[in-house]
Amino acid sequence: MLGCVIGALGGAWGGLLGRLLLGQTPVSFSLLVEWASGVAILCGLLGILFPRIVTIVLYPLAIFGGGQS
Numbered sequence: 001m002l003g004c005v006i007g008a009l010g011g012a013w014g015g016l017l018g019r020l021l022l023g024q025t026p027v028s029f030s031l032l033v034e035w036a037s038g039v040a041i042l043c044g045l046l047g048i049l050f051p052r053i054v055t056i057v058l059y060p061l062a063i064f065g066g067g068q069s
Contacts, residue, residue: 006059015035
């Protein structure tokens with residue numbers, strides 16, 4: 001269960017930042033929400049299948065987000 005939660009949180013940040021960095025700008029807020037939710041669902045499912053790997057890889061994004069604290 002922890003892998004799913006960390007995968008979803010880290011995936012949301014990853015999708016949001018990935019779309020902002022790799023896509024064309026300017027981008028609408030609704031498109032950012034679609035990307036973030038889509039990648040969050042995908043990473044959540046991967047967290048169910050591979051909890052240890054997803055937890056190790058996405059833990060920094062899930063805890064610290066996209067910025068520095």
